[in-house]
Amino acid sequence: MNTKPRLAVSIGDPNGIGPEVTFKMLLSLDLSLSTPIVSAPHLLFQQLVKEKNNFYSGAIRITPSINYISNHTQVVEGAINVLESFKCWSELEFSSSNYGQITALAGEISMQSVFAGIQLCLKKHAHALVTAPISKESIQLAGYKVPGHTEYLMEQTGAEDVVMMLSGRGLNICLLTTHLPLKSVVNHINKATLVSKIRIICTHFNSYKPDRVPKIALLGINPHAGDGGVLGYEEQEIIEPVLESFHNDPKVELSGPFPADAFFGRKQFLEYDVVLAAYHDQGLTPFKLWSMGKGVNCTLGLPFIRTSPDHGTAFDIVGKWEAEPDSMLEAYKVALAYLSSPQKTDPI
Known part of the structure; x- marks a missing residue:
């Protein structure tokens, strides 16, 4: 045996x-x-x-x-x-x-x-x-x-459904979309997909850290997280309604949508358990700079x-x-x- x-x-x-x-x-x-x-x-x-x-x-x-x-x-x-x-x-x-x-x-x-x-x-x-x-x-x-x-x-x-999560040096980056051409990203993002990814992340962290509620930061899809609709409406039409739907859920604490450049530039990720990026390079570029060659990819779900x-x-x-x-x-x-x-x- x-x-x-x-x-x-x-x-x-x-x-x-x-x-x-x-x-x-x-x-x-x-x-x-x-x-x-x-x-x-x-x-x-x-x-x-x-x-x-x-x-x-x-x-x-x-x-x-x-x-x-x-x-x-x-x-x-x-x-x-x-x-x-x-x-x-x-x-x-x-x-x-x-x-x-x-x-x-x-x-x-x-x-x-x-x-x-x-x-x-x-x-x-x-x-x-x-x-x-x-x-x-x-x-x-x-x-x-x-x-x-x-x-x-x-x-x-x-x-x-599954979630791609990159982890290293205290930073956990999850991806809303994975291996897609940039021109196709927005077409694959909707409320149902966002809710599914959040629930998979919550299931993982509730299993391995049952004593505390995971804090998840959601990055915007557009530059400056849409700038109030000037640079795109996806944040207002998709991300914000999903954030509101989880408002009373005791198993998760969601924040966002954050402009990705300022979020990483100010190292705000250190305040969260997970960062949910909208697409591959938005999340993996700062992650690889931060993890210094010791990052790990985990597939959740x-x-x-x-x-x-x-x-x-x-x-x-x-x-x-x-x-x-x-x-x-x-x-x-x-x-x-x-x-x-x-x-x-x-x-x-």
Whole structure:
């Protein structure tokens, strides 16, 4: 009977830094606290071991025990378990000559790895999922119609709605919309969507901080939060009525809409538990400046915990073993903290 939390880990795009930061993260783990199950081709992982021996020296040359398996029943504690989730993976060859390339095969492998991790969690063979970076271009070439992890996770789990939350250094940024062209953002924002996101955020924070009401700041959609309708009416027609509808709800404290530039410029986010940004770059640009490379992406609203680093595939440095694993390691630690806290205290 397994006693330690089991965390599924997807390998990311094999032509990007996902495998490298995953491997470095695994080397830093205390395997007495959890059991990682990495969904990856065995040959890809063995290539990482060889590259590591070429680039690393000194104390970090030691590699923990690696258990190469083809079924979840073969998982052992105290080791890095590498699960070859698909038989076709054993026929693949991996070479550094492919590094930095956007290909359908790389997209297929990365999404198969994510799928395998989802299935491990849904079938209770793993308790949480940590995903390494994928290439949106590669997965499109492979035939996937989703723009990223968040939408794929929602699709595969049957979740009615989810929230993308980036956390780091005390700042929690949630997104009202995720991977959309800027010209489409306003068309995807309405009262029902805003209410749904707020309720998912509240459910999360009420679970992990039941002793206090979460304070959520809502950012405006338009410059200067619309300037009283001069620069747009969305704040008056969508955000303000939703704020009013939650006025007597004892489970949440909402404020806004705030002009995003002044809100971050004055560091008002330090006064709130969560900031709900209207669109991707409005929230993630200040977040990445603040989190200093140690941010974690959490998907709220899934039937299991899912985290990931806050960076992409970094094709420009792959193969040089210069990629910092800090965010990937933090993603694993946050997932483990959620699983391990008997008081359900929020680790972020």
